[in-house]
Amino acid sequence: MSRAPITVTNLTGGYNGTAVIHNCNMQIAAGEIVVIMGGSGSGKSTFLRHLIGLKPPMEGDVQLFGESLYSVDEIARLRLLKGIGVAFQSGALLSSLTVAENVALPLIEHSELDRETIGVIVRMKLDFVGLLGKEDLLPSELSGGMLKRVAVARAIALDPRLTFMDEPSAGLDPVVAAALDELIIKLRDTLGMSVAVVTHELESAFKIADRIVVLDRGHIIFSGSVAEIKASSNQRIQNLINRIAEDEEFDPETHLRRLVGEA
Amino acid sequence: MEQRLDRLAQRVADTGLTAIQFVAFVGQAIRLIMQSFHLLVRGPSIGQPVRLRHVVEEIISGGIQSLPVVILMAATIGIMLSIQGIHSLRIFGAETQVSFGLALSIPREFAPLITGIIVAGRSGSQLASRIGSMRLNGEIDALTVMGISPVRFIVAPALIGLLISLPILVAVATVASLTAGQLYIEATIGIASQAFWADVLSVVTMVDLAHCFGKAVLFAFLISLIGIVMGLGVSGGAEVLGRATTSSVVTCIGAIIAADTAVALLL
Numbered sequence: 001m002s003r004a005p006i007t008v009t010n011l012t013g014g015y016n017g018t019a020v021i022h023n024c025n026m027q028i029a030a031g032e033i034v035v036i037m038g039g040s041g042s043g044k045s046t047f048l049r050h051l052i053g054l055k056p057p058m059e060g061d062v063q064l065f066g067e068s069l070y071s072v073d074e075i076a077r078l079r080l081l082k083g084i085g086v087a088f089q090s091g092a093l094l095s096s097l098t099v100a101e102n103v104a105l106p107l108i109e110h111s112e113l114d115r116e117t118i119g120v121i122v123r124m125k126l127d128f129v130g131l132l133g134k135e136d137l138l139p140s141e142l143s144g145g146m147l148k149r150v151a152v153a154r155a156i157a158l159d160p161r162l163t164f165m166d167e168p169s170a171g172l173d174p175v176v177a178a179a180l181d182e183l184i185i186k187l188r189d190t191l192g193m194s195v196a197v198v199t200h201e202l203e204s205a206f207k208i209a210d211r212i213v214v215l216d217r218g219h220i221i222f223s224g225s226v227a228e229i230k231a232s233s234n235q236r237i238q239n240l241i242n243r244i245a246e247d248e249e250f251d252p253e254t255h256l257r258r259l260v261g262e263a
Numbered sequence: 264m265e266q267r268l269d270r271l272a273q274r275v276a277d278t279g280l281t282a283i284q285f286v287a288f289v290g291q292a293i294r295l296i297m298q299s300f301h302l303l304v305r306g307p308s309i310g311q312p313v314r315l316r317h318v319v320e321e322i323i324s325g326g327i328q329s330l331p332v333v334i335l336m337a338a339t340i341g342i343m344l345s346i347q348g349i350h351s352l353r354i355f356g357a358e359t360q361v362s363f364g365l366a367l368s369i370p371r372e373f374a375p376l377i378t379g380i381i382v383a384g385r386s387g388s389q390l391a392s393r394i395g396s397m398r399l400n401g402e403i404d405a406l407t408v409m410g411i412s413p414v415r416f417i418v419a420p421a422l423i424g425l426l427i428s429l430p431i432l433v434a435v436a437t438v439a440s441l442t443a444g445q446l447y448i449e450a451t452i453g454i455a456s457q458a459f460w461a462d463v464l465s466v467v468t469m470v471d472l473a474h475c476f477g478k479a480v481l482f483a484f485l486i487s488l489i490g491i492v493m494g495l496g497v498s499g500g501a502e503v504l505g506r507a508t509t510s511s512v513v514t515c516i517g518a519i520i521a522a523d524t525a526v527a528l529l530l
């Protein structure tokens with residue numbers, strides 16, 4: 001049995017019996033930054049939900065640190081999930097708690113640390129994401145970008161060995177986004193953390209990725225280094241990295257019919 | 264004719280769907296009860312302790328804050344019952360027996376019912392909207408991936424909080440209602456408070472008190488579980504949340520009245 005932070009084996013999943021993710025295999029090694037890319041609707045968010053224990057797969061398995069995530073009971077699954085951090089796209093902070101309380105939550109619930117130590121760690125993590133001084137604000141008082149960054153601070157509160165981030169830098173201003181990229185690299189280099197990042201931002205992906213995984217209509221069609229993806233001759237991958245829309249071919253006749261409601 | 268049949272089929276299908284939803288609802292409610300009590304007992308040893316602080320917060324938000332309304336409504340009911348009691352007993356020249364009427368109806372019927380309805384309107388809807396917006400916002404998922412069981416963090420405290428606060432509120436309502444009635448009776452037909460309370464104590468039995476607190480516990484289960492299950496069922500957008508909140512109130516009050524009637528008929 002492998003002890004890799006995460007191993008995905010023959011994963012097929014989706015909604016109400018309709019597969020959206022098809023037979024995906026992926027592994028992330030310790031200290032590796034993997035960027036998951038793909039066009040809109042390619043299944044990135046669905047894939048992520050399968051990986052973080054929120055969605056039992058239709059087929060296949062997900063293992064965290066060598067333990068199967070979905071063949072255990074709920075309490076055991078929750079115990080496994082304590083070992084990972086997740087920063088959701090919209091933050092998903094608890095709206096009744098302040099910024100500091102949100103970041104402190106995993107520490108309070110899963111560590112034996114005293115209040116004072118927790119306070120210090122919380123301020124360190126907020127400093128990491130450039131939000132020192134915002135401890136007492138409520139999530140409703142933060143901008144979208146700030147919410148994302150608090151979510152990152154909360155995800156890394158316990159220094160997990162594996163962290164997931166969904167579109168962490170989308171919508172951030174370039175300076176903050178660059179700082180976040182630096183942070184991800186620092187987490188890998190200093191803590192040996194593995195990070196899985198879902199992103200649209202090519203530049204950021206090329207900067208941080210040890211490996212890029214490309215999802216296309218629910219299939220993993222590529223997994224390799226930045227150099228390899230740039231050299232890839234696959235048309236769909238070239239489209240993706242050159243930002244060419246993935247539309248079917250444009251046929252004026254059909255288009256016209258669609259407009260007048262005949263097709 | 265065909266249209267009629269279609270409509271009939273639709274009606275049957277709708278009824279079937281409602282029945283399935285009802286069964287699913289009951290199933291989920293029972294599962295949540297079992298999980299809550301399991302975590303209450305076993306939580307500390309499996310890393311999922313139900314926090315006392317959360318239960319206390321629920322007792323305060325679900326119970327203490329309803330106290331003024333409950334007292335006011337209960338007192339009003341006590342006075343109404345006294346007015347009506349004196350009025351109708353006077354026909355038989357028996358208005359001095361009014362205290363027995365209050366003693367037999369308030370603890371057993373009116374205090375639990377009025378308290379249940381008020382708390383359903385406040386806590387039931389509050390639970391549905393709070394949990395529903397946590398769902399929409401991804402907070403429930405966030406708790407799960409943090410390894411925090413949403414049942415022990417949200418569901419169990421809400422359920423246990425209401426199981427504690429509703430009986431207390433019902434007790435307060437009973438006392439407030441009887442006291443208001445007593446004050447009115449003393450003021451109008453001059454029955455002294457000692458005589459009133461002696462009458463009350465002479466007729467109220469343990470069975471009445473069992474009804475009083477049994478209903479409080481039953482209503483607490485109904486209100487919290489309806490609020491929680493409806494909140495957890497929210498997905499999509501804000502208008503779904505609004506609908507869940509509103510229908511939780513209607514459902515809670517309907518369930519309370521149905522349960523109250525069932526208890527009155529069966530026991």
Ligand SMILES: Nc1ncnc2c1ncn2[C@@H]1O[C@H](COP(=O)(O)OP(=O)(O)O)[C@@H](O)[C@H]1O
Binds near residue numbers: 015042046047
């Ligand atoms: N809740 C849902 N129910 C049914 N289908 C869904 C749901 N969420 C997403 N999908 C479908 O799954 C596919 C992948 O969506 P998603 O994982 O959100 O892609 P991405 O995050 O890459 O944009 C899409 O075709 C989308 O329509």
Ligand SMILES: [Mg+2]
Binds near residue numbers: 044045046
């Ligand atoms: Mg997405």
